[in-house]
Amino acid sequence: MQKDKRAQILEASVHLFAERGFHATTIPMIADQAKVGAGTIYRYFENKETLVNELFQEYIEKLKQTILNNYPPEEAEIQTKFNHLFFAMVSYAEEHLQALYFIDSHSNNHCLDAKSLESYQSLLELFNSFIKEGQKERLIKPLPSYVLIVMVFGAFLGYYKFIQRGHFSATDHLMDEFKKCCWDAISLH
Amino acid sequence: MQKDKRAQILEASVHLFAERGFHATTIPMIADQAKVGAGTIYRYFENKETLVNELFQEYIEKLKQTILNNYPPEEAEIQTKFNHLFFAMVSYAEEHLQALYFIDSHSNNHCLDAKSLESYQSLLELFNSFIKEGQKERLIKPLPSYVLIVMVFGAFLGYYKFIQRGHFSATDHLMDEFKKCCWDAISLH
């Protein structure tokens, strides 16, 4: 009861989709994990496709909010903006790691509808405009922004997957190294 | 007739699995694409799972061969080894781009059996030993090698996905930028 059933369903879904993928996750699995009846899911979502799309859009929106919250003013330096983006990602990853995996592994999936793709594009646009600006100032490499974004995104997933697996614990020192790594990857010199 | 049916099936499978994923690809889809009867697939593969596993292992092996072919001697410089690895990846990506997507998107998939995972690990080990060596010489960042590998792997996929989509054409200049990007991402200074 405590939590809203819709939230329980979304929470169960994001874990399962992240872990197994959309097609390998069944409605009964979600119902079990969410501790609701299978039929209940259909009171909140028209069908499995709308469920995955609403889930995708909500988590994209949450990430966009995290990024836009306290975003540095336009006139701020690129480094400042990079710092903000980096720590926004860190913050999101620490709170919604499953969501990050889910977004990454489903962003090319056929199950997404137009609205989800648009949502995803608008997320990429946040990074894209940052990169375009840096490239204009000759501070960021003149590569297609998509390549730079995907590289850093991949790095984030790798970094957190590694920590999550307990191979070693997150320290401030490691985080600094990681941040520098991301910056070096995209910056000129 | 021309080609071996087994090869036709593998070729159709790698495209479909890369594009849609294991669970969203049906046997009739593969049969149609491969221009064989659905039953024919079962003359060459015990079932859908062994098909995906044999496919995975064959393409991992091919990538390992590409990397190990003319690999610089142990005493060679890190830069030389990096160049080799980079161009091996380029060569593989240009010949088997679908395979690269397929490997990337399925390396965490539950459909893989122990042998496939082992195969994948042995591929990662090739990169890993290169990174470990570079770290010992203080030429490569002291981050978990997994993070560095994933970052560069992600960059490759992003780079080729972008080119493939025709957003712009591959030039030697762009390739140089891209190579520098990958090196900067992992190297110290």
Added chain:
Amino acid sequence: MQKDKRAQILEASVHLFAERGFHATTIPMIADQAKVGAGTIYRYFENKETLVNELFQEYIEKLKQTILNNYPPEEAEIQTKFNHLFFAMVSYAEEHLQALYFIDSHSNNHCLDAKSLESYQSLLELFNSFIKEGQKERLIKPLPSYVLIVMVFGAFLGYYKFIQRGHFSATDHLMDEFKKCCWDAISLH
């Protein structure tokens, strides 16, 4: 619906398996006869094999119960015990004739699992111990009990198949003849 779905499925199955055999009976046939959806069968039975095995075991158990119910005390005469066994079989055959055919025609079938075979053996053991006792008292022929059992079992099936086909109706007189026939087959003099 009126009856329990599981019971409907079992009832349809025993008729079809008795009539056509396990392998010639399809799930859709059972679903049609039981008036349930094909998928419903899998809510009650893991697969077709567990269906046939549970069915077999349930009907064997029912026959064992019929036999053991009011079984004469150990010290009773062989003739008394024979009468009991005979009428237990008559009672079972009249209520569950299809089951008798089903058991007979599937007792050597590869579809049976270890538990079913064990169940069947324990049924044979009931007859076997009766025969062994009679042989000790030199009232029953010194042939392998299996031969005697199969002979009488075959006679029962023949007798009831004949009656069922309506070639003639069951009368007390006929039943007496039949009983005498079974007894003569196994007894000494």
Added chain:
Amino acid sequence: MQKDKRAQILEASVHLFAERGFHATTIPMIADQAKVGAGTIYRYFENKETLVNELFQEYIEKLKQTILNNYPPEEAEIQTKFNHLFFAMVSYAEEHLQALYFIDSHSNNHCLDAKSLESYQSLLELFNSFIKEGQKERLIKPLPSYVLIVMVFGAFLGYYKFIQRGHFSATDHLMDEFKKCCWDAISLH
């Protein structure tokens, strides 16, 4: 080569059908056992159904021949005729035990066509006329001949299955007991 391929196929078929039944026996199984290609079977038999029917008819015919060979003259005594029938069955069982199982387990099978059923009926008729004659002379029990036939047939199968399993070896003494058992089962007094 040695044997005619058709004979090899029939021989393999009778073993497999007796052991596993018509529907559980596949054409590749028969081809393997017969050491011929699967396609070869279709050079000798139109399809699987005609194969089983020709097989059935040939073995029924063989049994009828065994019985009719040296059959006692009409005026002979019932006991003489019984002896002949009994030893004809023994002879057949010893030479073609698999065929006896095959006939028994398929005589009610839906795979049989009209001609096979007719063939089977004409076999039963041989036994039936013997029984009718014995009943007229009040030497055989006044039960439906079908019941008596099935009983003795079942006894034969049980007897030979037991011996085949090696539970004990066939002796002249045992055979005499068995013969007496069959006679007692059907005779008056």
Added chain:
DNA sequence: GATGAATGAGGTTTCATTCAT
């Protein structure tokens, strides 16, 4: 509103049969 038993469309897999060699 919540449930989960029931359903059947659609997936995976088998196998009788064909046909090029």
Added chain:
DNA sequence: TATGAATGAAACCTCATTCAT
């Protein structure tokens, strides 16, 4: 003539979805 690779109809089985309770 003999073969066995290839086929697709039809089998078994799963699971998204519905609906009576």
